[in-house]
Amino acid sequence: MRAEAITEADDGWTGEGDGSLRRLLSSARTQFAAASRKVGQKPTQRLRWLIDAVQRPRDEMIEELRLSSSNLAFELCVFAGIADPREYRSRFVELVQAIETVDRSARRLAQEGRWLLEFPGDVSGLVIERSFRQVGVRRRAHKPPRGEAFFDARDPVVKVLFRIDELIASDGARVCECLSATCRLLFVKVRRADFCSERCALRERKRRYRSRLKERERVNHQNSEEK
Ligand SMILES: [Zn+2]
Numbered sequence: 001m002r003a004e005a006i007t008e009a010d011d012g013w014t015g016e017g018d019g020s021l022r023r024l025l026s027s028a029r030t031q032f033a034a035a036s037r038k039v040g041q042k043p044t045q046r047l048r049w050l051i052d053a054v055q056r057p058r059d060e061m062i063e064e065l066r067l068s069s070s071n072l073a074f075e076l077c078v079f080a081g082i083a084d085p086r087e088y089r090s091r092f093v094e095l096v097q098a099i100e101t102v103d104r105s106a107r108r109l110a111q112e113g114r115w116l117l118e119f120p121g122d123v124s125g126l127v128i129e130r131s132f133r134q135v136g137v138r139r140r141a142h143k144p145p146r147g148e149a150f151f152d153a154r155d156p157v158v159k160v161l162f163r164i165d166e167l168i169a170s171d172g173a174r175v176c177e178c179l180s181a182t183c184r185l186l187f188v189k190v191r192r193a194d195f196c197s198e199r200c201a202l203r204e205r206k207r208r209y210r211s212r213l214k215e216r217e218r219v220n221h222q223n224s225e226e227k
Protein backbone atom coordinates (compact mmCIF):
# COMPACT_ATOMS: atom_id res chain seq x y z
CA MET A 1 0.00 0.00 0.00
CA ARG A 2 1.37 3.38 -0.92
CA ALA A 3 1.07 6.14 1.63
CA GLU A 4 -0.11 8.71 -0.94
CA ALA A 5 -2.95 6.52 -2.04
CA ILE A 6 -4.23 6.20 1.50
CA THR A 7 -3.83 9.91 2.19
CA GLU A 8 -5.73 10.83 -0.95
CA ALA A 9 -8.59 8.48 -0.30
CA ASP A 10 -9.04 9.47 3.29
CA ASP A 11 -10.99 12.74 3.42
CA GLY A 12 -10.40 13.33 7.09
CA TRP A 13 -6.66 12.94 6.75
CA THR A 14 -4.43 16.00 6.67
CA GLY A 15 -1.10 14.85 8.10
CA GLU A 16 2.15 14.28 6.22
CA GLY A 17 5.15 11.98 6.37
CA ASP A 18 5.88 8.80 8.29
CA GLY A 19 4.16 9.83 11.49
CA SER A 20 0.83 10.29 9.76
CA LEU A 21 1.08 6.93 7.99
CA ARG A 22 1.87 5.25 11.29
CA ARG A 23 -1.11 6.90 12.92
CA LEU A 24 -3.31 5.95 9.99
CA LEU A 25 -2.24 2.32 10.12
CA SER A 26 -2.68 2.19 13.86
CA SER A 27 -6.20 3.61 13.62
CA ALA A 28 -6.97 1.06 10.87
CA ARG A 29 -5.69 -1.69 13.18
CA THR A 30 -7.93 -0.45 15.98
CA GLN A 31 -10.92 -0.38 13.64
CA PHE A 32 -10.16 -3.88 12.35
CA ALA A 33 -9.96 -5.18 15.92
CA ALA A 34 -13.30 -3.55 16.82
CA ALA A 35 -14.88 -4.93 13.62
CA SER A 36 -13.61 -8.45 14.41
CA ARG A 37 -15.21 -8.30 17.83
CA LYS A 38 -18.48 -7.05 16.39
CA VAL A 39 -18.72 -9.61 13.57
CA GLY A 40 -17.58 -12.48 15.78
CA GLN A 41 -16.21 -15.88 14.78
CA LYS A 42 -18.89 -18.46 15.50
CA PRO A 43 -21.48 -18.98 12.75
CA THR A 44 -24.35 -17.86 15.00
CA GLN A 45 -22.48 -14.65 15.91
CA ARG A 46 -21.67 -13.94 12.28
CA LEU A 47 -25.25 -14.66 11.27
CA ARG A 48 -26.57 -12.31 13.97
CA TRP A 49 -24.23 -9.58 12.75
CA LEU A 50 -25.42 -10.16 9.19
CA ILE A 51 -29.14 -10.15 9.98
CA ASP A 52 -28.78 -6.96 12.02
CA ALA A 53 -26.70 -5.35 9.27
CA VAL A 54 -29.09 -6.11 6.40
CA GLN A 55 -32.02 -4.63 8.31
CA ARG A 56 -30.37 -1.28 8.91
CA PRO A 57 -32.02 1.74 7.26
CA ARG A 58 -30.57 2.12 3.76
CA ASP A 59 -29.88 5.89 3.93
CA GLU A 60 -27.99 5.43 7.14
CA MET A 61 -26.02 2.60 5.55
CA ILE A 62 -25.10 4.59 2.43
CA GLU A 63 -24.06 7.57 4.53
CA GLU A 64 -21.85 5.40 6.68
CA LEU A 65 -20.24 3.50 3.81
CA ARG A 66 -19.15 6.76 2.19
CA LEU A 67 -17.22 7.88 5.25
CA SER A 68 -13.53 7.12 5.37
CA SER A 69 -13.94 5.98 8.96
CA SER A 70 -16.88 3.68 8.14
CA ASN A 71 -17.11 0.89 10.70
CA LEU A 72 -19.43 -1.00 8.37
CA ALA A 73 -16.74 -1.14 5.63
CA PHE A 74 -14.30 -2.63 8.16
CA GLU A 75 -16.90 -5.12 9.36
CA LEU A 76 -17.58 -6.20 5.76
CA CYS A 77 -13.83 -6.70 5.28
CA VAL A 78 -13.67 -8.91 8.36
CA PHE A 79 -16.75 -10.83 7.26
CA ALA A 80 -15.58 -11.45 3.67
CA GLY A 81 -11.83 -11.68 4.29
CA ILE A 82 -10.84 -8.54 2.44
CA ALA A 83 -7.84 -6.45 3.47
CA ASP A 84 -8.76 -2.98 2.31
CA PRO A 85 -12.00 -1.22 3.37
CA ARG A 86 -11.72 1.16 0.41
CA GLU A 87 -12.85 -1.72 -1.80
CA TYR A 88 -16.27 -1.38 -0.18
CA ARG A 89 -16.34 2.39 0.19
CA SER A 90 -15.85 2.81 -3.55
CA ARG A 91 -18.61 0.30 -4.36
CA PHE A 92 -21.27 1.43 -1.93
CA VAL A 93 -24.05 1.57 -4.54
CA GLU A 94 -23.61 -2.06 -5.67
CA LEU A 95 -23.04 -3.12 -2.10
CA VAL A 96 -26.28 -1.61 -0.84
CA GLN A 97 -28.14 -3.23 -3.77
CA ALA A 98 -26.63 -6.60 -2.86
CA ILE A 99 -27.58 -6.09 0.80
CA GLU A 100 -31.15 -5.32 -0.27
CA THR A 101 -31.26 -8.63 -2.15
CA VAL A 102 -29.96 -10.46 0.92
CA ASP A 103 -32.55 -8.74 3.12
CA ARG A 104 -35.37 -9.95 0.83
CA SER A 105 -33.89 -13.45 0.59
CA ALA A 106 -33.55 -13.68 4.38
CA ARG A 107 -37.18 -12.58 4.84
CA ARG A 108 -38.27 -15.28 2.43
CA LEU A 109 -36.10 -17.82 4.20
CA ALA A 110 -37.76 -16.98 7.54
CA GLN A 111 -41.26 -17.11 6.08
CA GLU A 112 -41.05 -20.01 3.60
CA GLY A 113 -37.91 -21.87 4.58
CA ARG A 114 -36.44 -21.32 1.14
CA TRP A 115 -33.18 -19.58 0.31
CA LEU A 116 -32.71 -18.02 -3.07
CA LEU A 117 -29.84 -15.66 -3.69
CA GLU A 118 -29.57 -13.73 -6.89
CA PHE A 119 -26.20 -12.40 -7.89
CA PRO A 120 -25.72 -9.07 -9.63
CA GLY A 121 -25.94 -9.17 -13.44
CA ASP A 122 -22.30 -8.66 -14.36
CA VAL A 123 -20.48 -11.25 -12.31
CA SER A 124 -17.07 -12.27 -13.58
CA GLY A 125 -13.96 -13.82 -12.12
CA LEU A 126 -15.71 -16.54 -10.12
CA VAL A 127 -13.71 -19.29 -8.45
CA ILE A 128 -15.15 -22.62 -7.35
CA GLU A 129 -13.16 -24.99 -5.20
CA ARG A 130 -14.39 -28.46 -4.22
CA SER A 131 -12.40 -30.67 -1.92
CA PHE A 132 -13.07 -34.40 -1.62
CA ARG A 133 -10.42 -35.69 0.70
CA GLN A 134 -7.37 -34.69 2.60
CA VAL A 135 -4.17 -35.97 1.09
CA GLY A 136 -2.86 -38.98 3.01
CA VAL A 137 -6.17 -39.79 4.71
CA ARG A 138 -7.48 -43.18 3.63
CA ARG A 139 -11.24 -43.66 3.71
CA ARG A 140 -12.71 -47.06 4.45
CA ALA A 141 -16.26 -46.21 3.37
CA HIS A 142 -17.41 -47.52 0.01
CA LYS A 143 -19.59 -44.51 -0.57
CA PRO A 144 -17.64 -41.77 -2.31
CA PRO A 145 -17.50 -38.62 -0.18
CA ARG A 146 -19.60 -35.60 -1.06
CA GLY A 147 -17.44 -32.80 -2.30
CA GLU A 148 -17.18 -29.79 -0.04
CA ALA A 149 -17.51 -26.70 -2.14
CA PHE A 150 -15.94 -23.32 -1.66
CA PHE A 151 -17.06 -20.51 -3.92
CA ASP A 152 -15.06 -17.37 -4.25
CA ALA A 153 -14.81 -14.31 -6.43
CA ARG A 154 -12.38 -11.52 -7.11
CA ASP A 155 -15.16 -8.94 -6.86
CA PRO A 156 -15.47 -7.83 -3.21
CA VAL A 157 -19.26 -7.49 -3.43
CA VAL A 158 -19.67 -11.00 -4.88
CA LYS A 159 -17.20 -12.27 -2.30
CA VAL A 160 -19.42 -11.03 0.50
CA LEU A 161 -22.44 -12.72 -1.13
CA PHE A 162 -20.60 -16.05 -1.23
CA ARG A 163 -19.67 -15.78 2.45
CA ILE A 164 -23.32 -14.98 3.24
CA ASP A 165 -24.50 -18.01 1.27
CA GLU A 166 -22.02 -20.22 3.13
CA LEU A 167 -23.33 -19.00 6.44
CA ILE A 168 -26.92 -19.63 5.39
CA ALA A 169 -26.01 -23.14 4.21
CA SER A 170 -24.78 -24.02 7.70
CA ASP A 171 -27.05 -21.95 9.97
CA GLY A 172 -29.83 -20.53 7.79
CA ALA A 173 -32.52 -22.48 9.64
CA ARG A 174 -31.97 -20.14 12.58
CA VAL A 175 -33.21 -17.08 10.68
CA CYS A 176 -36.70 -16.29 12.00
CA GLU A 177 -39.24 -13.53 11.92
CA CYS A 178 -40.32 -12.03 15.26
CA LEU A 179 -43.83 -13.29 16.05
CA SER A 180 -44.91 -9.94 17.42
CA ALA A 181 -47.31 -8.47 14.84
CA THR A 182 -46.02 -4.94 15.43
CA CYS A 183 -42.37 -5.92 15.05
CA ARG A 184 -41.70 -8.65 12.46
CA LEU A 185 -37.94 -8.08 12.65
CA LEU A 186 -35.70 -10.86 11.44
CA PHE A 187 -33.55 -12.42 14.15
CA VAL A 188 -31.28 -15.39 14.74
CA LYS A 189 -32.98 -18.04 16.83
CA VAL A 190 -31.02 -19.69 19.59
CA ARG A 191 -32.89 -22.17 21.77
CA ARG A 192 -36.66 -21.70 21.59
CA ALA A 193 -37.13 -17.99 21.18
CA ASP A 194 -40.15 -16.83 19.16
CA PHE A 195 -39.43 -13.14 19.57
CA CYS A 196 -36.51 -10.97 18.56
CA SER A 197 -36.13 -9.48 22.02
CA GLU A 198 -37.30 -9.68 25.63
CA ARG A 199 -39.27 -6.50 24.98
CA CYS A 200 -41.29 -8.12 22.18
CA ALA A 201 -41.85 -11.28 24.24
CA LEU A 202 -43.17 -9.22 27.16
CA ARG A 203 -45.40 -7.08 24.95
CA GLU A 204 -46.89 -10.22 23.39
CA ARG A 205 -47.43 -11.89 26.79
CA LYS A 206 -49.31 -8.77 27.98
CA ARG A 207 -51.36 -8.67 24.79
CA ARG A 208 -52.35 -12.32 25.14
CA TYR A 209 -53.20 -11.82 28.81
CA ARG A 210 -55.42 -8.85 28.00
CA SER A 211 -57.22 -10.71 25.23
CA ARG A 212 -57.81 -13.72 27.52
CA LEU A 213 -59.21 -11.35 30.13
CA LYS A 214 -61.50 -9.74 27.57
CA GLU A 215 -62.70 -13.15 26.37
CA ARG A 216 -63.47 -14.20 29.96
CA GLU A 217 -65.42 -10.96 30.57
CA ARG A 218 -67.36 -11.52 27.37
CA VAL A 219 -68.28 -15.09 28.40
CA ASN A 220 -69.28 -13.96 31.92
CA HIS A 221 -71.40 -11.21 30.45
CA GLN A 222 -73.13 -13.66 28.10
CA ASN A 223 -73.79 -16.09 30.96
CA SER A 224 -75.30 -13.40 33.18
CA GLU A 225 -77.60 -12.30 30.33
CA GLU A 226 -78.78 -15.83 29.73
CA LYS A 227 -79.78 -16.32 33.38
ZN1 LIG B 1 -39.62 -8.25 17.82
